[in-house]
Amino acid sequence: MIKISLRSYALRRILYLFPTLLGISIISFALIAASPGDPIQIRLGLWIGEQPEYEEVYNQVGFDIGVLDENGEPVSMFVRYFRWLGLVKDQYGVRSGILQGNLGNSWFYTMSGNIGKPISDIIVGRLWYTLFLTTPAFVISTILATIIGVIQATRQYSLWDKGVTLASLIGFSMPVFWLAKLVMLTAFYLFNFTGATTGDAFTEPFLINPRFYLFLILPTVTLVLTGLVFLSRLTRSQLLDILRQDYITTARAKGLTERRVIYKHAFRNAMLPIITVVGLALPGLLGGSVMVEGVFGWPGLGSVFLTSALQRDQPMMMATNFVFGGMFLGFRLLVDLSYAIVDPRIRY
């Protein structure tokens, strides 16, 4: 087996991201291209168009969004895709695509009447809200799940173990959006606060705005709960598998304290499957963040995605697919790299 350093492994994995992202963009674009409906009419639905100059407006809009050329003829799908990538000059004779860092203009989010907002601006503005919601929730739920799983596995069949198993089973069978609603309901009866976001929470700079953190609490709690029920079940079963191994019996026979057996011998080895499980939980967490954002009205990337899907804002959907795919791949890369840090046996 060829030994390569962690750094070159990481580099290779990062390089490998690009073909996958390209694949995501090709599939998204192909699906949009194959979908029924006239994109110009979808765009025109949000346009103030007078009846007599309908055709003129139609052609103009088609030209603006790059579906028609200046003669009113449809532009080929391949040309549109390469324009989106930034390899071919667009209708204004400029190369502006994803390679130039330009994601195009939104069809639904408009500035004044008819000019679509640049998607890059919208996404950069909203991405922080999503990251501020998902990252702490992810970290907290991983740590809590590990602690709960360890306690459950070491006290198997105790009252605590049974209670937590039942609770996590109930939580696991609850759809995320309904859990979010129940969290809202509970908070309303306890604190008279539903957590449905209001505008004043997002006045810039939001980092020093106490209202922002107040409204962050309930979505984070929901996301932590959803992550927790998934992770703690698996942590418990993985740890129980390891506690049945022979070397644990050996460690006990040597006369080590139970604490030392668990934290020094069992837990170290259980870390690897736990990291795998965390990696498995990632898509659920991102999907869950979309649902939680939708319920709480949190103006992150998830709500932008939901709105654009409902309004069929095609460039926006392309962009959010791309960003969500990139986020997911990035998180997964981190998970894979942390294998090497946790397990000294692993050599790439």
Next chain:
Amino acid sequence: MTILSEAIIEREARILEEIKLVEGSNLWAIVMRRMKKSQMGMIGFYIVVSLMVMAIVAFIILQYDALFGLNNPTNDPYDILNYYVEIWVPGTDKYIRLIAHPSYIIPGDQTLAPNANYPFGTDTRGFDILSRTFFGSSLSLILGIVGQMTTSVLGMIIGAVSGYFGGFFDDVVQRLNEVITAMPGFILFIFVVSIFRDIASSIPGGLYMIVIVIFALIGWGGTSLIVRAKILSLKQTEFIEAERALGAKDARIIFKHIIPNSLSPVIVITTLGIANTIIQIAALAFFGLGDATAVTWGDDLAYHRDNLLTYWWMPTWPALMIFITILGFNLMGDALLDALDPKQAAG
């Protein structure tokens, strides 16, 4: 001498009896016996079975009149729809009113809290929620089960073919799978449904057909990976070699030997996946991409999602039914996982 032979005969008879016992119990009998040991698993099994019975009964009742041409015996133009589900009292011309039709708006009885007439209450549109919950079971369960079954079958076929033949097809499928799994599932699901839902407008009530097709086309990856891995290990075994030496065709080997041998993980995935499918389709409806005319729990929940604080009974019943269904399938899936696990069999 005679005593000895009698003892031998007795022992052999006992062994034969034991063999017969084992012979009669195929894999599923063994699995069922192991599942019976798990209390929670049996609870899940009973929940699932009773929900299925409920769904089938609801389906038959709802279709009964249409099947036998009874829905409009007098050709009354104002009586196109059935209003109530009734039982005829034999020997009289009286009917006992059981429950309102799920899409019959009961005049004047909107927004009633649960009471003697309407045990689950009525909603803002004037529907009887008990009736909506009862009759909604068939479509809700069918969507979950059919959606997941399609996904599993598709994944099984793709995994079997790509694992068995390898080569170019396998490479293409693996790359495609990598790209599809690089997107969080729910996001991809919403994306595809939102751009393709217009096709449904030409088919009445066809939105959920398209949703199921899309769900299967997105979700085959996990199953196909498992079946493929299983096949790569099975391909080297002697009985496949022997079968090939006997001149069996590829299709026979795949469908007769390989797929049945890799069935047990697929069954666990399917059982747990049904729960996930029901959640995903309900979530789809919850975020506005459902079919508002369909009678399902997900759509009822979606319609009343903002009424939780004011009219608690409207969203609670469908949500409770979804919760119970998912709980049942999860419990059953966990028990199946334990029962089919070879590690467990040794212990």
